[in-house]
Amino acid sequence: MRRLLQRPGSVDLAPYAAVAAEAGEREERMRGLTDAELAQAARDGRDDPAELCAAAREAARRALGERPYDVQLQGTLALLAGQVAEMATGEGKTLSGALAAAGYALRGERVHVLSVNDYLARRDAEWMGPFYALMGVSVGWVVQESTPDERRAAYGADVTYAPVSEVGFDLLRDRLATSPGDRVLPEPGVALIDEADSVLVDEAMVPLVLAGADDDAGSAPGYAELVRRLRPGLHYTTDDEARNVQLTQAGAHEVERALGGIDLYAPERLDTLTAVNVALHAETLLHRDVDYIVRDGAVKLINASRGRVALLQRWPDGLQAAVEAKEALEASPSGEILDSITVQELIGRYPVRCGMTGTALGVAGQLREFYGLEIAVIPPNRPCVRVDEPDRLYATAVDKDVAIVEEIVAAHATGRPVLVGTLDVAESERLAQRLRRAGVDCVVLNAKNDAEEAAIIARAGERGAVTVSTQMAGRGTDIRLGEGVTEGLLVIGTGRHHSRRLDDQLRGRAGRQGDPGRSVFFASLEDELVTRYAPDEKARGASPDDDGRIDGKGAHWIVGHAQRVAEGVDLEIHRNTWRYHHLINLQRRELLDARDRVLTGDDADTLMAERHPSHHAELVAAVGERAVADAARRLLLFHMDRCWAEHLAYLADLREGIHLRSLGRGLDPLIEFNSEAVPAGKRLLPDARDRAAEAFAALTVDGDGLDLAAAGVKRPSSTWTYVVSDNPFGSLDQRALRGLISMVRSRRR
Secondary structure, three states, X not given: OHHHHOOOOEOOOHHHHHHHHHHHHOHXXXXXXXXXXXXXXXXXXXXXXXXXXXXXXXXXXXXXXXXXXXXXXXXXXXXXXXXXXXXXXXXXXXXXXXXXHHHHHHOOOOXXXXXXXXXXXXXXXXXXXXXXXXXXXXXXXXXXXXXXXXXHHHHOOOEEXXXXXXXXXXXXXXXXXXXXXXOOXXXXXXXXXXXXXXXXXXXXXXXXXXXXXXXXXXXXXXXXXXXHOOOXXXXXXXXXXXXXXXXXXXXXXXXXXXXXXXXXXXXXXXXXXXXXXXXXXXXXXXXXXXXXXXXXXXXXXXXXXXXEEOOOEEOOHHHHHHHHHHOOOOOOOOOEEEEEEEHHHHHHOXXXXXXXXXXXXXXXXXXXXXXXXXXXXXXXXXXXXXEEOOOEEEOOHHHHHHHHHHHHHHHHHOOOOEEEEOOOHHHHHHHHHHHHHOOOOOEEEOOOOHHHHHXXXXXXXXXXXXXXXXXXXXXXXXXXXXXXOOOOEEEEEOOOOOOHHHHHHHHOXXXXXXXXXXXXXXXXXXXXXXXXXXXXXXXXXXXXXXXXXXXXXXXXXXXXXXXXXXXXHHHHHHHHHHHHHHHHHHHHHHHHHHXXXXXXOOHHHHHHHHHOHHHHHHHHHHHOHHHHHHHHHHHHHXXXXXXXXXXXXXXXXXXXXXXXXXXXXXXXXXXXXXXXXXXXXXXXXXXXXXXXXHHHHOOOEEOOEEOOOOOOOOOOOEEXXXXXXXXXXXXXXXXXXXXXXXXXXXXXO
C-alpha cells in the first residue's frame, strides 16, 4: 500500500525475522564445524540467506567474541536486499555491515564500505578483520595518507573500507590517468554506506575537486585591511538573519576613495566589486570558532552537521582566500579546477547501493527520490526505555543559558553523567566556562580536539562525568554507563538543529541497548534557527514566567515550524543543485567513454593518421609506430582534459551569470543554463580532436624522440584535492547584484 501511495516508510521485516529464526535453528550445527568447514559452509550458502547468516553469526562469535543478535541479522538481510537499515545507536551497525559485506563478497561482488572519516575506515577494517579472515574474505582500507600502491592493493581486496571522499579523489585522479596502469580504482560493485543519511543527503551535493597549479599562476589582490576599517551601520549593513552584508553609499565612497578614486560600480570594475564584497563577507559574516577554526597556521572549516573539522574542505577560492587574509595567514594553493564530482554522482556509479544509520526514516523521501532506496527500520534488541522530555522553551537566549547551567548543576550533584550537545565550537567553550564558574568540571569535545574524541566519549557515561560536545553524528563510539549509574545518561541539547535527524542522533546517545536515560532540548525564540527560518512568526498567546520560560503551544509550534522550513530549504537546494549537475554528469560520462577508448585503444593514432597521413608516416619512419601512437594518445588525452577543464570553468561562470540575465525577464534559470550548456557540451569532443590534430601537425623529432612539450603538452606542475564547502551566501554574482541594487536605491534617494 505504501508503494501504491508513493509514501516512503519502513519495509516489511517479517521475511527477515523468519530468516533470522531459521538461522537460529542452524546455530548448533555451525558450532560443530571446524574453521575451514565453517568458511566452506558460508561459501556454499552464499545464496541461502539463512545458511549465510548462520555461518556468519558463528564466525563473528569465534573471531570477535560477539554473537550477532537476531535484529542484527535482520539489519544484515536489509543491506543484502539493497536497502538502508535504520538501527539505533549501540545496536551493532558495524557488525551487521561486516556480515552483509562478507555476504556480497562471497557472491563475487566487490564491496566498498564507505565511511565518513579516516578513523572509522581504518578502525572498522581492523576490528572486523578477524571475522573476514575466518569467512575467507580479504579486506583492506584506504585513508588519506595511503600511497598509490597501498590504495591499489586495498581496492584489490574483496572488501575495502574507505572514506567516501578518498574514493572520490581516487576516481578524479584516475580520470586524468595517461596510462591504464596508473589507475587505482576497479570497476564499482557494491557501495555499503555507513551514516547513510549524512553521506547521501547532508553531503550529497558537496563537490569533490581535483585542482591543478601552473607555475605562472598569479594571485588576486585582497581587501582584508580595507574592509576591516569599515564601520557597521555607517559603511555597511547586514540583514536580519546576518547572512548577507552590503555596502552603504558611504561605504562605497570610502572604498572608492581608498582604491584611488575609482567608480566601484562601473562595468569594468565588476571583479573589484566582487572581491570587496567577498572580503566584507569574510570579515563580518564568517566567525572564528563557529564557521572555522585556525589550527597549525591554516583555516580549518567546521562541518556543521558533525561539529568537527571538515578535512580537506574549503570554500570557493575567493572566499577561502579572503578568510585567510582576514586571519593574516599564508594563502593556500589556488588553481584551476581540472575535474570535480559530487558525492551523489559518486554513489550513483555503484550498481548496488545500501547503507546503515540511526536516523534514516526522516529522509526516506529523499533516499527514494535520489537513490531508489527503501528504509528498513530495525527494532532494538532490547526495548528503548529512554524518556524524551518535551522541549523547554525560553523567550531569550540568556534565559535559556541560565536554565541549561542550572539543569546540569542539579544533575551533576546526584552523580548522574551528563552529555550536552551544542551547536558550534564557540558555544561549547562558552558553556564550559559557565559550568566551571558554577563549580562543575567538564570535558569539551569539539573541532579543536576531535582527535581525542574516542577516549572522551568512552568516559562520558561514568558517574559524575559532564561532557560538552558539538554534534554527535558519526562519532563511532558508544557511551557505556559506568558503575553506580542507575538513572542512566542525561542528554541535553542547547538548541534544535536545522534537521530533526541531528536532534535524534544526539538523543540516541542515551538509552543504548535498553539502558535507562533521559533527554531534553532547550530552545529560545532568539535561537538562530527561529530568527532565520521563522522571523515573522510571533508567539501566540504565550508570555514568559519569571524565569523567562514559555509554555504556550503556539510558541513551541514556532520552533518546530522553523525546523520544518529549514529542512524544506535544504531539500530544495538539493533538488536544484542536482538539476544543474545532472546535465554536467551526462556530458562528463560521454567524454569519459571517449577518453577511455583513447586510453586503452588506438583511437588517437587512427585520428592522426586520417587527419595528417603524410606527417604521420614521416614520424613513424623516424621513431616507429609505437612511439607515434603513444604521442598521439598523450596529445589527444591532454586536449580532452584541457577542454573539459575549460568547459567546467565556462559552466561555473554561466551558472553564476545566468541569474543576472534571467532576473527581470521572467525566465527559468535552469532552462537558460541548459540552452547554452548543451551546445557547449556538443563542441567538447570535436574541439579536443581539432586541437590535438593541430598539435600533431606541428610535432617534431628531437634528440629524445617526439617533442611533446614543444607541441604544447604541459600538465599542471602540481595537483591537489579538496572538498568545496557550500557557499553560505549565494553566488558571487548574486552578492554583487544585491550590492549593486542597494547602491542604486540609496543613490536615487
